[in-house]
Amino acid sequence: SRVKENIACLSRHLSDWKKGDIISLLTESKAIQEHLSRHTGCKRKASNDLPRQFTIAMKHGNVKAAERMLDVDNDTGLLRLDDLIPDMSGKTVRDVLKDKHPTSLPVYDETLIND
Numbered sequence: 001s002r003v004k005e006n007i008a009c010l011s012r013h014l015s016d017w018k019k020g021d022i023i024s025l026l027t028e029s030k031a032i033q034e035h036l037s038r039h040t041g042c043k044r045k046a047s048n049d050l051p052r053q054f055t056i057a058m059k060h061g062n063v064k065a066a067e068r069m070l071d072v073d074n075d076t077g078l079l080r081l082d083d084l085i086p087d088m089s090g091k092t093v094r095d096v097l098k099d100k101h102p103t104s105l106p107v108y109d110e111t112l113i114n115d
Contacts, residue, residue: 016025050069057066079085081094088096 013025016022054066054069057063057069079093081092081097083093085091085093085096
């Protein structure tokens with residue numbers, strides 16, 4: 001029965017967890033996720049609804065869910081620091097962020113709050 005299979009699977013997962021066999025748990029979870037995405041087809045809301053959903057998730061402090069919304073497509077999502085920015089003459093994300101932030105200034109003792 002399906003219930004017995006689920007119980008056996010959960011018992012195996014707990015046993016692996018207790019043994020510290022995290023690699024096998026991660027490998028199996030990735031395989032399950034790939035299987036689900038292939039066979040169920042990611043049911044995704046219309047892209048014009050994405051900004052509203054993202055805003056709601058962020059307002060509720062659900063950063064991880066908001067991040068996942070951006071990471072669903074390859075067209076949108078999070079960039080790595082070493083990714084090249086198109087139309088920026090070979091600049092990386094790191095270069096652009098450095099350009100946006102001012103250089104640091106020294107800290108003076110009189111500006112610090114001491115308890």
